[in-house]
Amino acid sequence: MNVTIKDIARLAGVSYSTVSKALNDSPLVKPDTKKRIVELAAQLGYQPNIAAKSLVSRRSMTVGVVLPSLERVALSALVGRINDELAGRGYEVILSILPPTSAVKLFQRLQMDGIVVFEDISPEEKYVEPAATEIPVVSIGSSHVTSSRYAIVDVKRKEALKEAVRYLAGLGHARIAYIGDARESDSKQQQKVAGFMEGAFECGLTSESAFIMNSDGNTWRHGYEAGRRLLVLDKRPSAVITGAFDVTAGFLRAVQDGGLSIPDDLSLLSYDNVPQLAELDVPVSAVGAPVSLLADRIASRLVDIMGSANAIRMSELLDACIEERASCRNV
Amino acid sequence: MNVTIKDIARLAGVSYSTVSKALNDSPLVKPDTKKRIVELAAQLGYQPNIAAKSLVSRRSMTVGVVLPSLERVALSALVGRINDELAGRGYEVILSILPPTSAVKLFQRLQMDGIVVFEDISPEEKYVEPAATEIPVVSIGSSHVTSSRYAIVDVKRKEALKEAVRYLAGLGHARIAYIGDARESDSKQQQKVAGFMEGAFECGLTSESAFIMNSDGNTWRHGYEAGRRLLVLDKRPSAVITGAFDVTAGFLRAVQDGGLSIPDDLSLLSYDNVPQLAELDVPVSAVGAPVSLLADRIASRLVDIMGSANAIRMSELLDACIEERASCRNV
DNA sequence: CTGAAAGCGCTTACAG
DNA sequence: CTGAAAGCGCTTACAG
Numbered sequence: 044m045n046v047t048i049k050d051i052a053r054l055a056g057v058s059y060s061t062v063s064k065a066l067n068d069s070p071l072v073k074p075d076t077k078k079r080i081v082e083l084a085a086q087l088g089y090q091p092n093i094a095a096k097s098l099v100s101r102r103s104m105t106v107g108v109v110l111p112s113l114e115r116v117a118l119s120a121l122v123g124r125i126n127d128e129l130a131g132r133g134y135e136v137i138l139s140i141l142p143p144t145s146a147v148k149l150f151q152r153l154q155m156d157g158i159v160v161f162e163d164i165s166p167e168e169k170y171v172e173p174a175a176t177e178i179p180v181v182s183i184g185s186s187h188v189t190s191s192r193y194a195i196v197d198v199k200r201k202e203a204l205k206e207a208v209r210y211l212a213g214l215g216h217a218r219i220a221y222i223g224d225a226r227e228s229d230s231k232q233q234q235k236v237a238g239f240m241e242g243a244f245e246c247g248l249t250s251e252s253a254f255i256m257n258s259d260g261n262t263w264r265h266g267y268e269a270g271r272r273l274l275v276l277d278k279r280p281s282a283v284i285t286g287a288f289d290v291t292a293g294f295l296r297a298v299q300d301g302g303l304s305i306p307d308d309l310s311l312l313s314y315d316n317v318p319q320l321a322e323l324d325v326p327v328s329a330v331g332a333p334v335s336l337l338a339d340r341i342a343s344r345l346v347d348i349m350g351s352a353n354a355i356r357m358s359e360l361l362d363a364c365i366e367e368r369a370s371c372r373n374v
Numbered sequence: 375m376n377v378t379i380k381d382i383a384r385l386a387g388v389s390y391s392t393v394s395k396a397l398n399d400s401p402l403v404k405p406d407t408k409k410r411i412v413e414l415a416a417q418l419g420y421q422p423n424i425a426a427k428s429l430v431s432r433r434s435m436t437v438g439v440v441l442p443s444l445e446r447v448a449l450s451a452l453v454g455r456i457n458d459e460l461a462g463r464g465y466e467v468i469l470s471i472l473p474p475t476s477a478v479k480l481f482q483r484l485q486m487d488g489i490v491v492f493e494d495i496s497p498e499e500k501y502v503e504p505a506a507t508e509i510p511v512v513s514i515g516s517s518h519v520t521s522s523r524y525a526i527v528d529v530k531r532k533e534a535l536k537e538a539v540r541y542l543a544g545l546g547h548a549r550i551a552y553i554g555d556a557r558e559s560d561s562k563q564q565q566k567v568a569g570f571m572e573g574a575f576e577c578g579l580t581s582e583s584a585f586i587m588n589s590d591g592n593t594w595r596h597g598y599e600a601g602r603r604l605l606v607l608d609k610r611p612s613a614v615i616t617g618a619f620d621v622t623a624g625f626l627r628a629v630q631d632g633g634l635s636i637p638d639d640l641s642l643l644s645y646d647n648v649p650q651l652a653e654l655d656v657p658v659s660a661v662g663a664p665v666s667l668l669a670d671r672i673a674s675r676l677v678d679i680m681g682s683a684n685a686i687r688m689s690e691l692l693d694a695c696i697e698e699r700a701s702c703r704n705v
Numbered sequence: 706c707t708g709a710a711a712g713c714g715c716t717t718a719c720a721g
Numbered sequence: 722c723t724g725a726a727a728g729c730g731c732t733t734a735c736a737g
Contacts, residue, residue, distance in 0.1 A: 045482070045508060047714055058724045063716060073722055093483045094425035094434070095714035098729045103425070105484070107468075126471060135480055137438075138469040140457060149466055151376070152424045153436070153484075177376060267627075296598075300631050378730060389708045394732060404706055426730035429713045 046087045054087075055080050066091070097154045105135040106345065107150035108159045109143050117288040117317045118161065124338030125159060132346050151176050157345045159183065160193065179348035181341055184231065194348055195358035196341050198332040200231065200314075203363030204238025205245065207284045207312050207330040208253070210365050212246040215374040216282040216310060219248065222269045222294060223286020223314070225257040232261075235286055235314060254280075258290055266290035270297025281374055282310035284330075288317050295323055306372040316366055326368035332361040377418045385418075386411050397422070428485045436466040437676065438481035440474050440491045448619040448648045449492065455669030456490060463677050482507055488676045490514065491524065510679035512672055515562070525679055526689035527672050529663040531562065531645075534694030535569025536576065538615050538643050538661040539584070541696050543577040546705040547613040547641060550579065553600045553625060554617020554645070556588040563592075566617055566645060585611075589621055597621035601628025612705055613641035615661075619648050626654055637703040647697050657699035663692040 048066070052059035057076065065072045065080035066089075072080075097103035106129050108122065126136045134156070139146040143160055150158050158178055162185030182193040204221070211219050221239040224232045236255060243253035256272065258265040266289060273279065274297070285291040291313035295305065303309050305325045313320055316331035340361060379397070383390035388407065396403045396411035397420075403411075428434035437460050439453065457467045465487070470477040474491055481489050489509055493516030513524040535552070542550050552570040555563045567586060574584035587603065589596040597620060604610065605628070616622040622644035626636065634640050636656045644651055647662035671692060 049714080059714090060716080060725075061723060063714095064723090067716080071722065076722080090479060090483045092429070092485060092714050094429045094485045095729090096716080098423070098425045098429060098714080098731090099716045101729075123471060135484075136470070137480075137484070138471065139467070140454060140469065148421060149468075151421045153466075153468070154423060154425045296627070380730080390730090391709075391732080392707055394730095395707090398732080402706065407706080423730050426713090427732080429715090429730080430732045432713075 045092070046089050047092070048089075051080060051084055051087065051089060055083055094154075102156050103154045104133060105137060105153075105155055106157045106159065107146070107153070107155040108136060108138045109146040109150075109161060110138055110140050111161045117315055117319065120318050120334050121338060124334055125341055128338045128342035129345070132342060134346075147176055147178075147180070151178055157181070157349045159341060159345060160185075179345060181345045181348070183337075183341060194344055196337065196344055197358065197360055198337070199360045199363055200234040201238035201241070203314060203330050203332075204235045204284070205242035206363055206365065207314070208239060208242030208246055208248075210330070211282040211284070211310065211312060211371065212242075212248070214282070214310065214371060216280075217248070218252045218278070218280040219243065219282045219284065220254055220256055220273070220280040221284045221286065222256045222258055222266070222273070223284075223290060224259060224261045224265070225255055226259065232286065239284065258286070261287040261290055263289045263293035266293025266295075267297045268293075270294040271301070274298060274301040274303070279309070282312065282371065285311065285313045288313065288315040288319060291315070291320065291327055292323060295325065295327065299324060305370050310371040310374075312365075312371055316363070320366075321368060325370050327370040328368045329366040331363050331366075333364065333366065336361060376423070377420050378423070379420075382411060382415055382418065382420060386414055425485075433487050434485045435464060436468060436484075436486055437488045437490065438477070438484070438486040439467060439469045440477040440481075440489065441469055441471050442492045446620075448646055448650065451649050451665050452668060455665055456672055459669045459673035460676070463673060465677075478507055478509075478511070482509055488512070488680045490672060490676060491516075510676060512676045512679070514668075514672060525675055527668065527675055528689065528691055529668070530691045530694055531565040532569035532572070534645060534661050534663075535566045535615065536573035537694055537696065538645070539570060539573025539577055539579075541661070542613045542615070542641065542643060542702065543573075543579070545613075545641065545702060547611075548579070548705075549583045549609070549611040550574065550613045550615065551585055551587055551604070551611040552615045552617065553587045553589055553597070553604070554615075554621060555590060555592045555596070556586055557590065563617070570615065589617070592618040592621055594620045594624035597624025597626075598628045599624075601625040602632070605629060605632040605634070610640070613643065613702070616642065616644045619644065619646040619650060622646070622651065622658055623654060626656065626658065630655060636701050641702040641705075643696075643702055647694070651697075652699060656701050658701040659699045660697040662694050662697075664695065664697065667692060 048059045048062040052062045061072060062080055065077040066084060093103055129136050139149060147158060155178060158180045160180060160182045162182050180193040182195050184197050185195055223235055225236050256269050258269040285294050298309060305311050311327055313327050313329045314331050316329040316333045320327040320329050340359060379390045379393040383393045392403060393411055396408040397415060424434055460467050470480060478489060486509060489511045491511060491513045493513050511524040513526050515528050516526055554566060556567050587600050589600040616625050629640060636642050642658055644658045644660045645662055647660040647664045651658040651660050671690060
């Protein structure tokens, strides 16, 4: 059995309600009594029982995060940051890898104060209507789902890609390719494609000088294979925008092995503004919402909703920005 | 507010203790009363409050898993399987990415019945003595730590590598290389190196015909770079053993790009018996404890300890086996 | 078979 | 400042 406030009360010679107040730093307890109790608790290795605490106080100060899969490297940084942000606001964080509906139910039973859901739906899976729950939920990256009952934080993907084209055109590039998953079943990917096209149009590029290479998927391998295809192209672009971190990594490997030097022979700009891009062979410039901003917005949003029952659950779309590293050059 | 058994009791016209019994499928409740209550609960979307439940029953039927980092692809399959195995035994699973000591404390406060810890210590980090806790803990992959107070499930790494050498020698290979992290600061890696050497000795190979290529790390890039080095070797081995999944993937890419065909020009056997090996360009044969076995042993061990307070917390070392796929051939 | 009562560890008005 | 009491949602002997 773990040590309880009653154990501490007995040893300290006070009532257990005094112990409770002391441990919660209540001003109703005399400073030295408080000090004595706090020290005793630390000595005994006391850990408050969150179950009991949340039963009576109606809040657990704990948030559950529903992960789509542990395999996406790009997510790990974001999850870590969300953990930190919420910890900074006084909340504990736990994770689940169950399917969203089951995970939400579990978190409900565990009395989580709030839930963060990664809606990382691959084109193959169909969207599952989330579990109905009273618990505040913030959903990430599902602004394409109109029926959601959740508050949403997402990135302006279309704007991000337009911005990317503008940036490269601004550097003087007149032949630009987008390499990414362009399958029509995935509306998130379609947003990027649309943004690229609009940006190209806006910058006066033609269908000759701005084209899309469909990687048919968003993994390392898809990027690698697209890179090999690019190497044998008759007329190569001078700049490439890749649609996701893993695609970028695979693409970079392929073109480097093919003898191209980045950025001398080819400029490269990646969607997905994640820190891992800086760790690649060539630090790759990025466009997208920075992980730290995303984490901050998700945490703030959730804390807001948890704070007031009737906070409006609207979606918040984050502006993308360019993170300049070493992979793009002036021409 | 969520619906409670009192709400159900009121609507069903029975006492709430009857509702509790009905929902726990007690034989003390008349079948049709039970049926009526269960249906009503489902209609109302009742989710039992685990906090209250664990407070009175002294168990939460929930297990916490402490993850080392979300970046290791090889772990995702294992974590998923552990989740499934424990679910099959009636337990819920939640995860934490806090440092082990903090995670254990959190799980203690959350009244977890048991904890699984991945001791995935990179050579750079130093081992942190785990938090003292009464809660049953199973630690994975830390059999090299003698001071641990936890039950341990681990793989016989040394035996695995010996087995790998024997297997390749059995196929007729007379020139075999081990490619992996051979830095001396990491005792887990050293176990593999030692196993390789012993196996080579046992099979009559000399230091000429069995050699180690230190990849100096266990990531994709380390494997890739080792692969490039192998390509320019004067006298190439006919078979290679790679020390970890990511190394294998990078190595495979490098030698394939270098024009080698697996297994025609080179046989490849990977440590880390994970399903992802089957998804590589060439399905790669593996040596190691299968993920399903590991998950099963971890779950069983934990459930055992949770079941009886005085179960012996000893370590269990799993035998490795060879999983034949398409990457090794007879010579 | 059903229900009233005690109690899990804790917080929080309320009396003193 | 301190403590006795009620109560959070639930389970489980115990009476009926």
